[in-house]
Amino acid sequence: xxxxxxxxxxxxxxxxxxxxxxxxxxxxxxxxxxxxxxxxxxxxxxxxxxxxxxxxxxxxxxxxxxxxxxxxxxxxxxxxxxxxxxxxxxxxxxxxxxxxxxxxxxxxxxxxxxxxxxxxxxxxxxxxxxxxxxxxxxxxxxxxxxxxxxxxxxxxxxxxxxxxxxxxxxxxxxxxxxxxxxxxxxxxxxx
Numbered sequence: 545x546x547x548x549x550x551x552x553x554x555x556x557x558x559x560x561x562x563x564x565x566x567x568x569x570x571x572x573x574x575x576x577x578x579x580x581x582x583x584x585x586x587x588x589x590x591x592x593x594x595x596x597x598x599x600x601x602x603x604x605x606x607x608x609x610x611x612x613x614x615x616x617x618x619x620x621x622x623x624x625x626x627x628x629x630x631x632x633x634x635x636x637x638x639x640x641x642x643x644x645x646x647x648x649x650x651x652x653x654x655x656x657x658x659x660x661x662x663x664x665x666x667x668x669x670x671x672x673x674x675x676x677x678x679x680x681x682x683x684x685x686x687x688x689x690x691x692x693x694x695x696x697x698x699x700x701x702x703x704x705x706x707x708x709x710x711x712x713x714x715x716x717x718x719x720x721x722x723x724x725x726x727x728x729x730x731x732x733x734x735x
Contacts, residue, residue: 546624546729550577551643551666557631558590558606559715560660564627565609567722571733576613576623579633580640583614591631593661593714595700600683601714615642620649625729630661630681630714638669647672651708658710658725660717664688678711679704 548568552561561577568575579588590606626647628634637643647670650657659667664680665687667673674692679702685695696704696711703712703720710728712721726733 546572547574547576547622548625548627549618549620549623549646550575550627550629551579551637551646551663552577552588552609552611552629553579553633553637554588555591555631556588556609556629556633557661557715558592558609559718560629560631560663561588561590561609562607563715563718564629564658564660564722567718568627571726571731573624575627576618577609577611578613578615578618579611580615580637580643582611583616584612586611588633593631595714595716618646620646623650623655625656625658625725626650627725628657628659628663628666630659630663632662634662634665638666644670654708656708656710656725656728658721658728660712660721661714664711667691668693676709677704677706678709679713680711681713 587608592604592606593601651672661681668691677694679696688695701716703724
């Protein structure tokens with residue numbers, strides 16, 4: 545069974561953790577959801593970001609999400625792909641040197657990477673977007689440009705693929721985001 549590493553953390557966006565995690569498990573991947581300084585069985589708090597006509601998203605308390613793997617047990621060469629959730633967690637996750645090393649490993653080895661919304665902040669901090677085309681939540685667009693990436697302004701329910709990298713602006717794109725990530729992983733689903 546192929547394994548996927550899933551980076552998440554406190555106040556990650558609820559849907560951007562729960563839905564991709566469940567979708568990838570549904571199609572048969574073993575998904576290890578991890579957070580620095582936490583171990584298997586620990587919980588993270590999530591936040592629900594909604595689009596209600598304001599100038600930016602609103603934020604409400606989400607669920608507690610139980611991590612199913614210990615961050616300190618991660619061996620990157622065990623994984624076929626990497627998923628990075630959005631929300632507020634990437635603000636602090638990108639300050640963790642091991643997180644940045646993990647991301648660099650996946651890019652150096654041209655392995656599939658999927659990042660959504662503010663998760664792209666981890667990619668910019670890891671210095672892996674230079675010369676790449678990608679999208680993110682629009683407020684993260686200037687970071688993409690400053691890091692040398694080419695920001696793609698696409699509808700909120702779309703995903704953008706550049707080689708091994710799949711990105712999306714926010715959770716409304718989950719169907720496209722996961723579909724494109726599965727393609728990059730080489731998965732096929734028979735209907």
